[in-house]
Amino acid sequence: MCPVASKVINLRVPEAKQVLIDRAVAVTGKNRTEFILDAVTEKAREVLADQTQFALGKQAMQRFNALIEAPLENPDALKRLLAKPSPWER
Template identity: 65%
Template sequence: MGTASKVINFRAPADKQALIDRAVEISGVNRTEFILDAACDKAREVLADQTRFALDAEQLQRFNALLDSPLEENAALRRLLSTPAPWER
């Protein structure tokens, strides 16, 4: 399956274009690749934030019950929670 290229045109203020061009110089890609990669990264982030799961009333009740129930004894979890984080060491 081939991918057809389409043209995307837009105007940018000179200061933003200069900023992008400075980053392009050190990135090793051309301006089009740089902007397209950055836009696609942001698009994936926005779409990932929109991922939702839907539960019916019964499923939601069961889910909340699981969240509210006490944890079973778990030595590995207890060890993990008692280990200082790297920035606390």
């Protein structure tokens, strides 16, 4: 297995925010680096999941609209899918 390369990210934090972060760190049992990395990674996933822009030509858009408006073949499958937590909620 190949070791994963690590990079350093430095940041300055106002004291009040550091105190808040350290209080949360103490509750989780993680170290500060793990806590911050987990929180930032979760936020990054959330932000990227919200970026759902795509472009279609006229024919592709008409096909897309037809598929969206068509009745569901298996509504129970959709219900099961929507009942699952999103990847960023896991």
